[in-house]
Amino acid sequence: MSWLIQPRLVNSPFDDPGLYIDFRYGHRALLFDLGDLAPLSSRELMRISHVFVSHTHIDHFAGFDRLLRVCLHRPGPLHLIGPPGFIDRVDHKLQGFTWNLVNEHSIDFQLHVAEFDEPRLTRAAVFSARHVFRREGVAVADLPDGVVLAEDDFRIEAVALDHGIPCLAFGFRETTRVNVRSDALRELGLPSGQWLNEAKAMVRAGVEDAGIDIPEIGKVDFRTIKDRLFFVGPGQSLAYVTDTAISLQNERKILFLARNADHLFIEAVFAERDRALAEEAHHLTAHEAGRLAHEAHVARLTVFHHSARYLTEGDALRTEAMQAFQSA
Ligand SMILES: [Zn+2]
Ligand SMILES: [Zn+2]
Structure with missing residues (x-):
């Protein structure tokens, strides 16, 4: 059976988190998180219609500049969805540049930015090149609870996890x-x-x-x-979960988001033997990542966001996660 989308991590598991979702048809892509985007070509960046940002720690947001630079030359909207406070962050990024060369005759490029304050999108703004990236408030899309994008073929679900700050996790669900x-x-x-x-x-x-x-x-x-x-068959589904503390409340939300997914992409920052470090930094251990994948009954697991402290241990974190995933 043919697939609707093809997902892949932007970087190696020891580098910045990020998931690129390429559509099989229609020259379109989605992006989860905006860390280092160096491995993506300009052509791949130009295809992105929506970016879903978990939170604005620098390893998840530093790629904003590159994406903006490439997309500036493309007419039409680029949609960004992030946690509470996200519109201010984007505004500050934009105000960090000099824009005397854009005006009402520029290419009609716009950034449409929305904030998800669980369980709903609560605020939205547009920054358009022709208005020199001045912030303009706009109405929020009217979507069901827990949904940040709904189209004919698929929807994107979101939950807010506790990472010391709210951090969004996202699910892609093809309708049918x-x-x-x-x-x-x-x-x-x-x-x-x-x-x-x-x-x-x-x-x-x-x-x-x-x-x-x-x-x-x-x-x-x-x-x-x-x-x-x-x-007619069940649609494709995947979940992207990163930067989350080990807690029962987070677990409940992750299990809901990733339920029966074809593919779960989830962080595995620390080894279980360093659980105290994971708890201090509000991150998951590899064992916890694998256990969550097992309990959510996902078909396939990919782990990422490994701490550099395990660089010399090869794929030890992946192995730890896979053992927990495959154990009965
Ligand atoms: Zn991170
Ligand atoms: Zn973080």
Whole structure:
């Protein structure tokens, strides 16, 4: 079955956290966290429509400048979602530069920034190049609790974890996966093309009793082709969890966010033998990361955000996490 998105860590597990989510179609990407973005090409950065920032510790936010610099030359909005206080942080970043060369004739690039104060988006602002990046308040998107982005194909869920400060964790949930059976397409003598996307949207919306216009064929009763032509399955899901203290409240939220996910990306900063350090720094141990993955019943686990103190131990943290993940 074909996938909707392809996720990958931006950096090695010992470097800055960050997850790049590439869409299979549509020249689009999402980004979780804004640390060092050096491994991403300008072309990959230009594809990003939304960035979800867990918190603004420097290893999660220092890449803002590079992303801004690349996207300045692209018309349209770049969406940023972060924790309470995030709009001020973005404003301060923007005010750190001189903008005498942008004006109302500049490329119409805008930053749309929103804050998630669990359980909802509570504030939003726009900074546009044509208005010299002056902050302008705008209405907040009306979304259900725990959701920071909802589109036809997927939604992004968020929870606020305790990391000494609020730190957001995010989940990607494809709504329903609808695939075309190419053999059935041939047998029915139907052309491929844009009409299939409209038809997939109709399947997702549960439309039964309607006609659909097919190029070269004409209007067809949707019911006569729907079941033969489409395969409907559970959507793809993943979760991104970083910078979180070991606590029961955090655990409950992580287990909800990552429930039955296809892939969990989660921090493993310290070894279990250094649990006291993890507690002091409000981070997880590798063992805790693996245990959470096990309890959330995820299919696949990737750990990252390793402390440099384990650099000489190779993938010891990954091994510790995997042991806890695979234990019954
Ligand atoms: Zn961090
Ligand atoms: Zn942090």
